[in-house]
Amino acid sequence: MEKKPTQEITRLQELTYELIVGQAMSPKTITVSPHDTMAQFREVLRVNRISGTPVLEDGEIVGIISIEDLIKALAAGELAATVDEKMCRRLETLYADEPLVSAVDKFARLKFGRFPVVDREGHLVGVITQGDIMHTLLRRLEVDYRAEEVHRYRASHIFEDIVADEAALVFGYRIIGRDFDRAGAASGNLKTTLSRLGFDPRIIRRVVIATYEAEINIVVYTDGGEIVAEVRSDRIRIEALDNGPGIPDIDLAMQPGYSTAPEWVREMGFGAGMGLPNIKSCSDQMKLESTVGVGTRLEVIIYADETG
Amino acid sequence: MKLREVVNTTGLTVRTTAQRLDVEVTGGYASDLLSCVLAKAQKDNLWVTLQAHPNIVAMASLLDLAGIIVTEGQELDASTVEKANEKDVCIMTTDHATFTIVARLAELGVPGVD
Numbered sequence: 001m002e003k004k005p006t007q008e009i010t011r012l013q014e015l016t017y018e019l020i021v022g023q024a025m026s027p028k029t030i031t032v033s034p035h036d037t038m039a040q041f042r043e044v045l046r047v048n049r050i051s052g053t054p055v056l057e058d059g060e061i062v063g064i065i066s067i068e069d070l071i072k073a074l075a076a077g078e079l080a081a082t083v084d085e086k087m088c089r090r091l092e093t094l095y096a097d098e099p100l101v102s103a104v105d106k107f108a109r110l111k112f113g114r115f116p117v118v119d120r121e122g123h124l125v126g127v128i129t130q131g132d133i134m135h136t137l138l139r140r141l142e143v144d145y146r147a148e149e150v151h152r153y154r155a156s157h158i159f160e161d162i163v164a165d166e167a168a169l170v171f172g173y174r175i176i177g178r179d180f181d182r183a184g185a186a187s188g189n190l191k192t193t194l195s196r197l198g199f200d201p202r203i204i205r206r207v208v209i210a211t212y213e214a215e216i217n218i219v220v221y222t223d224g225g226e227i228v229a230e231v232r233s234d235r236i237r238i239e240a241l242d243n244g245p246g247i248p249d250i251d252l253a254m255q256p257g258y259s260t261a262p263e264w265v266r267e268m269g270f271g272a273g274m275g276l277p278n279i280k281s282c283s284d285q286m287k288l289e290s291t292v293g294v295g296t297r298l299e300v301i302i303y304a305d306e307t308g
Numbered sequence: 309m310k311l312r313e314v315v316n317t318t319g320l321t322v323r324t325t326a327q328r329l330d331v332e333v334t335g336g337y338a339s340d341l342l343s344c345v346l347a348k349a350q351k352d353n354l355w356v357t358l359q360a361h362p363n364i365v366a367m368a369s370l371l372d373l374a375g376i377i378v379t380e381g382q383e384l385d386a387s388t389v390e391k392a393n394e395k396d397v398c399i400m401t402t403d404h405a406t407f408t409i410v411a412r413l414a415e416l417g418v419p420g421v422d
Contacts, residue, residue, distance in 0.1 A: 184366025208370050269359045274343030
C-alpha cells in the first residue's frame with residue numbers, strides 16, 4: 001500500500017497565519033553595543049536570564065550575539081574580546097507585521113535561536129524565539145477553548161436561572177430557497193445552541209436530523225421559509241414554515257422513497273424520498289399540513305427527558 | 309483505531325484539517341444518499357461516498373463524523389475544502405472505488421453500522 005503525502009492543516013497552523021510576529025515577540029528588548037566586551041555581554045545574559053541579544057550601534061542593528069558565541073569565547077579565553085569580533089553579522093530579521101508563519105519557516109530554515117524583529121522603517125521593536133512562538137500559540141489555544149467553555153457554562157444554567165412556572169427559549173432561523181451553499185446552516189446553528197444549553201447528545205441528534213431534513217426540503221422545493229425552535233428544558237418543538245408550492249398528497253409524500261425532486265438535486269444525494277420518513281422516525285410527534293399554492297407547515301416535537 | 313492509522317494504512321490523502329486525526333473511529337457507513345447517511349451514520353464514524361459537493365461538510369459536522377472518504381478520485385470543490393476547514397471536518401480522498409475502501413476498512417476491523 002503506497003503512502004501519499006498528506007496535506008495537513010491543524011488549528012495550530014491556522015493560528016500561525018492569524019497571528020503576527022509582533023503578537024508573539026518579546027517587546028522589551030535588551031541589546032548590547034559592538035564595543036562591549038564579551039565579559040560585559042556575559043553579565044547582560046546573567047542579569048537578564050536570556051540567551052542572546054541583538055547588537056545595536058547608533059540605533060541600527062549591526063548583528064546578533066548568543067550564548068554559543070560566549071561559550072566559544074570562554075573556551076578560547078577571549079573574554080576581553082569585543083562583541084563586534086564575536087557576533088554573527090548575517091542579519092536575518094522579521095517584520096513585526098508579518099504573519100507568524102514566516103517566523104516558523106525562518107526558524108526551520110536557518111536554525112537560528114532568535115531573530116530581531118523590526119518595523120517597516122527597520123527599527124528594532126523586539127526579539128522572537130521559538131519559545132515565544134510556542135508560548136503564544138498555547139496561550140491562544142487556551143483562550144479559544146475557554147471561550148467555548150464559558151459559552152457552555154453560561155447557557156447550560158439558563159433554565160435554572162429563569163424564575164417562572166414555565167420557560168421557553170425561541171430561536172428563529174431564516175432559510176433561503178435554492179441556496180445549497182447555505183443549506184444546513186440553520187441545523188448547524190441549532191445544534192451548537194442546544195449543545196451549549198446542555199442537552200443530551202442523543203436528543204440533539206434527533207433534533208438535528210429532523211431539522212436538517214426540514215431545512216433541505218425548504219431549500220429544494222420552495223423560495224424560502226423559516227425554522228423556529230421552541231426549546232424548553234423537557235421538550236423541543238420545531239416548526240418549519242414555507243410559502244409554497246405545497247404538497248398535493250401528504251400520505252404519498254410520507255412514503256419512503258417517494259420523491260418529486262428534480263434529477264440534479266438527486267445527483268447531489270438529496271431527494272431520495274427519505275426526508276419526511278426520517279423526520280418521522282426522529283420525532284415523538286409530527287404534524288404536517290400543506291395547501292397547494294399556499295405553503296407547508298411542519299411541526300415536530302421531541303421530548304428531552306427521554307433518551308435515545 | 310485512530311483515524312490517523314486508518315489514513316496511513318489505507319493510503320488516503322487528507323485534504324482538509326488534520327484536527328480530527330486522533331479521533332477513535334467507531335465504525336463506518338457507505339452511501340451516496342444523504343438522508344440515509346443522516347439516519348444511519350453515528351458519531352465518530354467514517355463515511356465513504358462519491359459525493360464531493362459542499363453539502364457533505366454539513367452532514368459530517370451535524371453528525372460529528374470522524375471524517376469523510378471521497379472515492380474514485382472525485383475532485384473536491386474549492387468551497388468544500390474551505391467549508392470543511394472552517395467546520396473542522398476531515399475529508400480524505402482516494403482513487404479506489406467505494407467497495408475497495410470499505411473492504412480495507414473492514415480488514416482493519418472498522419465495524420459497519422446497520
